[in-house]
Amino acid sequence: MTDCGVTIIEEFSRAPKRVIEGFEGLATANIADVMGRFRAMDFTIKSMNKLGVHLVGSALTIRVHPTDNLMVHKAMDLAKPGDVLVIDAFGGNENAIVGELICQYAKIKGISGIVTNSPIRDVYAINKLEFPVYAKGATPRGPLKEGSGEVNTTISCGMVPVHPGDIIVGDDDGIVVIPKEAAETVLEKTRHIQEKEQFVIENMMKTGKWERAWVDEVLCQKGYFSLQNNE
Incomplete structure (x- = not known):
């Protein structure tokens, strides 16, 4: 579906499951070194969980306005188990794009985690869920649900380009983005x-x-x- 201000691509290709699962337990620092110290998200994209978190999955990309999360809700309906919602909210600081209800539903659906270049809210509740979330911080100010946006287009998050199906790996150091087509080589x-x-x-x-x-x-x-x- 493509309309003025709205693009929703329902299907995209993912790396083989064995390749995605191969990154489980591997350090983001070593992965970044393999990729020439590139494709590591900016340090402002931090784990909002307790120490010891590890996130691996396929990127399902979302672009929204900094104050609106309507397309995040649509993306959750399209997500498959093992996907990671990667949200480009243009780095806005005004509103939380993700909160407890979204994380609870994402976990129920088998989504592996969420990465966003915006704040979140309900940090304590999200920590109790033990669901990996990476964000710029927290604010109690929630989002609107009005808006235009994009699902499964190329986005930018943490100063790194992210394509649908790229492999996302996160740990206590942050997030790296592995291009799908290079994943097997990077893994080895x-x-x-x-x-x-x-x-x-x-x-x-x-x-x-x-x-x-x-x-x-x-x-x-x-x-x-x-x-x-x-x-």
Whole structure:
């Protein structure tokens, strides 16, 4: 459905389930490193849950006015289990776009979580639900339900482009967006990084040392000193 000010695309393709589930338990920091430190949402998009949250799912994208959440309600009707509602409210601070009722219904429907570049409300109740929500903060001022908007178009959230079907991963550090078409490669490389880091940590604990010859090599390359003078 496309009309003046309203676009609703009901279907979109998702990455294979095995690929999406493969990101469960992987750190957003390592995923971001694999993607060249890009596609990590701005630090203002924070977990509104207690520590230990982890979110994985397919992006169902929504664009709304900063004071209106009508299209969020429509998107929930279209969402499938495992989807993540990613809401672009133009970074507005005026109104909460998401609250307890939306989160309760989203959890019942099997939606994995919600990410928005706006405030939310009912933080205490949402925490008791143990439902992953990432937002800019909280305000008691609720939204209108008047508006135009878009569902399943390309949006921007946390200064990162998000396409329908991109894989969303969130933890206590924040949110990363993995392009659907690159997901398998990113997954494989992230697993390798985490295995490598675990080996480094285990070796550090065993020997009490962290061998990093590259530090002096980089300093030498930049002309700060020669390796010979450092010996």
